[in-house]
Amino acid sequence: xxxxxxxxxxxxxxxxxxxxxxxxxxxxxxxxxxxxxxxxxxxxxxxxxxxxxxxxxxxxxxxxxxxxxxxxxxxxxxxxxxxxxxxxxxxxxxxxxxxxxxxxxxxxxxxxxxxxxxxxxxxxxxxxxxxxxxxxxxxxxxxxxxxxxxxxxxxxxxxxxxxxxxxxxxxxxxxxxxxxxxxxxxxxxxxxxxxxxxxxxxxxxxxxxxxxxxxxxxxxxxxxxxxxxxxxxxxxxxxxxxxxxxxxxxxxxxxxxxxxxxxxxxxxxxxxxxxxxxxxxxxxxxxxxxxxxxxxxxxxxxxxxxxxxxxxxxxxxxxxxxx
Amino acid sequence: xxxxxxxxxxxxxxxxxxxxxxxxxxxxxxxxxxxxxxxxxxxxxxxxxxxxxxxxxxxxxxxxxxxxxxxxxxxxxxxxxxxxxxxxxxxxxxxxxxxxxxxxxxxxxxxxxxxxxxxxxxxxxxxxxxxxxxxxxxxxxxxxxxxxxxxxxxxxxxxxxxxxxxxxxxxxxxxxxxxxxxxxxxxxxxxxxxxxxxxxxxxxxxxxxxxxxxxxxxxxxxxxxxxxxxxxxxxxxxxxxxxxxxxxxxxxxxxxxxxxxxxxxxxxxxxxxxxxxxxxxxxxxxxxxxxxxxxxxxxxxxxxxxxxxxxxxxxxxxxxxxx
Numbered sequence: 001x002x003x004x005x006x007x008x009x010x011x012x013x014x015x016x017x018x019x020x021x022x023x024x025x026x027x028x029x030x031x032x033x034x035x036x037x038x039x040x041x042x043x044x045x046x047x048x049x050x051x052x053x054x055x056x057x058x059x060x061x062x063x064x065x066x067x068x069x070x071x072x073x074x075x076x077x078x079x080x081x082x083x084x085x086x087x088x089x090x091x092x093x094x095x096x097x098x099x100x101x102x103x104x105x106x107x108x109x110x111x112x113x114x115x116x117x118x119x120x121x122x123x124x125x126x127x128x129x130x131x132x133x134x135x136x137x138x139x140x141x142x143x144x145x146x147x148x149x150x151x152x153x154x155x156x157x158x159x160x161x162x163x164x165x166x167x168x169x170x171x172x173x174x175x176x177x178x179x180x181x182x183x184x185x186x187x188x189x190x191x192x193x194x195x196x197x198x199x200x201x202x203x204x205x206x207x208x209x210x211x212x213x214x215x216x217x218x219x220x221x222x223x224x225x226x227x228x229x230x231x232x233x234x235x236x237x238x239x240x241x242x243x244x245x246x247x248x249x250x251x252x253x254x255x256x257x258x259x260x261x262x263x264x265x266x267x268x269x270x271x272x273x274x275x276x277x278x279x280x281x282x283x284x285x286x287x288x289x290x291x292x293x294x295x296x297x298x299x300x301x302x303x304x305x306x307x308x309x310x311x312x313x314x315x316x317x318x319x320x321x322x323x
Numbered sequence: 324x325x326x327x328x329x330x331x332x333x334x335x336x337x338x339x340x341x342x343x344x345x346x347x348x349x350x351x352x353x354x355x356x357x358x359x360x361x362x363x364x365x366x367x368x369x370x371x372x373x374x375x376x377x378x379x380x381x382x383x384x385x386x387x388x389x390x391x392x393x394x395x396x397x398x399x400x401x402x403x404x405x406x407x408x409x410x411x412x413x414x415x416x417x418x419x420x421x422x423x424x425x426x427x428x429x430x431x432x433x434x435x436x437x438x439x440x441x442x443x444x445x446x447x448x449x450x451x452x453x454x455x456x457x458x459x460x461x462x463x464x465x466x467x468x469x470x471x472x473x474x475x476x477x478x479x480x481x482x483x484x485x486x487x488x489x490x491x492x493x494x495x496x497x498x499x500x501x502x503x504x505x506x507x508x509x510x511x512x513x514x515x516x517x518x519x520x521x522x523x524x525x526x527x528x529x530x531x532x533x534x535x536x537x538x539x540x541x542x543x544x545x546x547x548x549x550x551x552x553x554x555x556x557x558x559x560x561x562x563x564x565x566x567x568x569x570x571x572x573x574x575x576x577x578x579x580x581x582x583x584x585x586x587x588x589x590x591x592x593x594x595x596x597x598x599x600x601x602x603x604x605x606x607x608x609x610x611x612x613x614x615x616x617x618x619x620x621x622x623x624x625x626x627x628x629x630x631x632x633x634x635x636x637x638x639x640x641x642x643x644x645x646x
Contacts, residue, residue, distance in 0.1 A: 006541065009374045026371070035370045047358045048349070049518045051332045078401045078521065078545065085540040089412060105540070112537065195372045196546025198401065214435065217408040217428070218329070222401065222545055223519025 004104045007294040007304065013287050020290035025313050026306070028294040030139060030164060030271040032242065033309025035193025036232040045223035054226045061233040062201050066186055067176035072206035075213045076221045076229070080163060080187045080200030081105060086215055087183070088113035090208075091157065097129035101141070101298060103161065106133045123149065135161040137168070140273045140296070140304045142266035144172065151179050158182040166191035167243050167269035175203050183208060188225075190270060191242070192232050199225045246270065249307050252314060257305065260321040265302075274303045289320035327427045330617040330627065336610050343613035348636050349629070351617040353462060353487060353594040355565065356632025358516030359555040368546035377549045384556040385524050389509055390499035395529035398536045399544045399552075403486060403510045403523030404428060409538050410482065410506070411436035413531075417479070420452035424464070424621060426484065429456045446472065458484040460491070463596045463619070463627045465589035467495065474502050481505040489514035490566050490592035498526050506531060511548075513593060514565070515555050522548045569593065572630050575637060580628065583644040588625075597626045612643035 007028035014024060059074050068074050077083045088096075088110045096110045100119035110117045110133070118129070123145070126132045132155040137144040142164075150160060151174075160174050162184055170176065175184045183204035189195035199221060202212055221229075232238070246269045253272055254264050260282070262274035276282050279301045286293055294304040308314045330351035337347060382397050391397050400406045411419075411433045419433045423442035433440045433456070441452070446468070449455045455478040460467040465487075473483060474497075483497050485507055493499065498507045506527035512518035522544060525535055544552075555561070569592045576595055577587050583605070585597035599605050602624045609616055617627040631637045 004541075006372070009372075009376075011374065011376060029372070031371065035366070038366075038369050043358070043361075044519070046361050046517050046519045048354065049329070049332075049352070049512075051334065053332075053334060078405075079542055081540050081542055082401075085538065109540070189372075194369050195542075196367070196369045198542065198545040215408065217404050217432070218327075219402055219404055219518075219521065222521040222548070224547060225545070 004108055005297065010292045013292040017287040017290070020288055022290065024290045024292055025308075025316055026292045027308065027313075027317070028292045028304070029195070029306050030268065030304070031190050031195045031306065032193035032246070032270055033306065033313070034242070034245070036228070036235070036238060038194070038228060041224055041227055045227045048223070049219050050221065050223045050226050054223065055221065058221070058226045058230045058233075061230045062186070065233040066173065066201070066203065067170055068203050070206065073178075073209055074201055074203045075209045075216070076226075077200050077202065077212075077216055078221055078225070079189070079198040080161070080185050082198075082216070082220070083185055083200055083202050083212070084109050084161075086212060087159065088115055090211055090215065091115070091131065094130035094156070095128070096131040096133065097126035098133040099123070099126065099135070099138070101296075102135045103139050103163070106135070106159075106161070123153065126153070126155070130156045131159065132157075133159040133161070135163065136174075137164050137268050138266075139164055139268070140266065140271065140294075140302065142268050142273060144168075147172065147174055147177075150174050150182070156181060159185070161185045163187040163190055164268040164270060166239070167246060178203065180205055188229055188232070191239075194228065194232075197225050197228060198222070199229050243269065246307055253305060253307050256314070256317055256321065256323065259323050262303070270307060272305045272307070274305060275301050276303060277301065279303050286320050289316065291316060291320055327431055328620065333615045336615045340610040340613070343611055345613065347613045347615055348631075348639055349615045350631065350636075350640070351615045351627070352518070352629050353591065353627070354513050354518045354629065355516035355569075355593055356629065356636070357565070357568070359551070359558070359561060361517070361551060364547055364550055368550045371546070372542050373544065373546045373549050377546065378544065381544070381549045381553045381556075384553045385509070388556040389496065389524070389526065390493055391526050393529065396501075396532055397524055397526045398532045398539070400523050400525065400535075400539055401544055401548070402512070402521040403484070403508050405539070405543070406508055406523055406525050406535070407432050407484075409535060411438055413534055413538065414438070414454065414480065417453035418451070419454040419456065420449035421456040422446070422449065422458070422461070424619075425458040426462050426486070429458070429482075429484065446476065449476070449478070453479045454482065455480075456482040456484070458486065459497075460487050460591050461589075462487055462591070463589065463594065463617075463625070465591050465596060467491075470495065470497055470500075473497050473505070479504060482508070484508045486510040486513060487591040487593060489562070490569060501526065503528055511552055511555070514562075517551065517555075520548050520551060521545070522552050566592070569630055576628060576630055579637070579640055579644065579646065582646050585626070593630060595628045595630070597628060598624050599626060600624065602626050609643050612639065614639060614643055
């Protein structure tokens, strides 16, 4: 199987544009460029095996943040990707409908475990599937289904990947009041800007959560991730400030991209999806200015832009466009 | 299934001996009490997704340390436990023989995936099994099979968990010259005293390593673990000094345990297995002195002692025994 292309690895751009000035700016991901501050960790977070108590403290903070009522309905993993890998192993061979185009790992992981996968573009086309997978809001388009629309889906299992929902109003998430046939995935690293830390969550009925917990095994999440995750998820003030900053910076990005001739066709608080008639030339131009963005093989007129992290990055982008 | 009892969680001892003086000392694990120093990490290790290049740099350091010749023959995971969980999913239903008594997660994980598991006490009893699992040296007994004995095993798959082999001469490891039917697991956290970091490796023929890599998925290992692991595994000087310190401290521990009436019946550089006619009373006595050790339900006369980390811990142990 051909490996899935992701944002975040600048090597290829750097090889393609060896003469671009250093340092490069990475706008290819939807990872917050202003991370939650990592303070000095207690030595024990590194040295000893995480305890049940450490794990419970993280899960309590996550449950409060995500409005999960039942402590037995949430489990932590070393990144949402670990859950995307695992879930297809827990179900008998099924007909799986993935709402697309979207984050490609869902399709790849269900297929790898022998399920029959169709990528569909509407909820209607997903009807009759045993498993329906929806990234909500979608990456990269930002398409958002309402909780009401999600609750109307009658599949045996509904997988809702809410990797980019943190910065939307809480009522947009299915996690607070889940139908019994559903599982919600929540990511830590994108909103909190700590993607290297590896932390994600699954929320579902306790029976399924137990099975996931057993498959992950003991000590699945690192001590530092348990500690930082607990602090960050409990910090409502930081999230409020981040939401406000990204609202302002996102509008600034929109203005720049529009002035550069792009049409904003989608996005979330952490990234924008831009359409440009000659997106490939635009990607090359940005590369010559040492700015790495995300193109899409299947949609050659699309570019995904992460929100710049600071005035310096905004200036670099403005200059690259000659605005 | 009843969860497996492990060392490392002092809560139960603390509840049992609420009047013991603080702080507690944890000698219940085989984790080095003098960890590899965690220096300040580059912010990017936390903030961005680990790249292929980061992963390759770690694997190169690990391959050199473990004398693995083929770069495609090794894969990293967030802890050896993640590999112990995963391996039984990759094989058709098999007859599995686990050399025991040993680290119980092997038995539990093969059984969970529907394999037929027998715990056997000799290599002869393992004959005829499809899969043979050996912890080498064993935890907790320290029993060590020679590479020659391991190579003579004709099972379809031989799993050798070398979690405690780092501090033995390199030629004791199967990793340097592996028979094609074998897979070796190497742990980072025990020797380097960073069990909370979650890092482990599998070494096998590239076809099997590819399958494991695909099952783990991208970004399985955290950025901090890639960075610290690479530095530590490349630091031969630290390992030499640690080996020397543990040799001295291990002998000191032996002398104390012998004087306390124990017989040393096994162990490795990182722990000792002691036999005492009234081990339960000894565990209680140590608990009253706020020292947490590991007892064994199935072997009530056994106690596992981690090697104390410093003179203070040695003194506490000596005093608890009234020596």
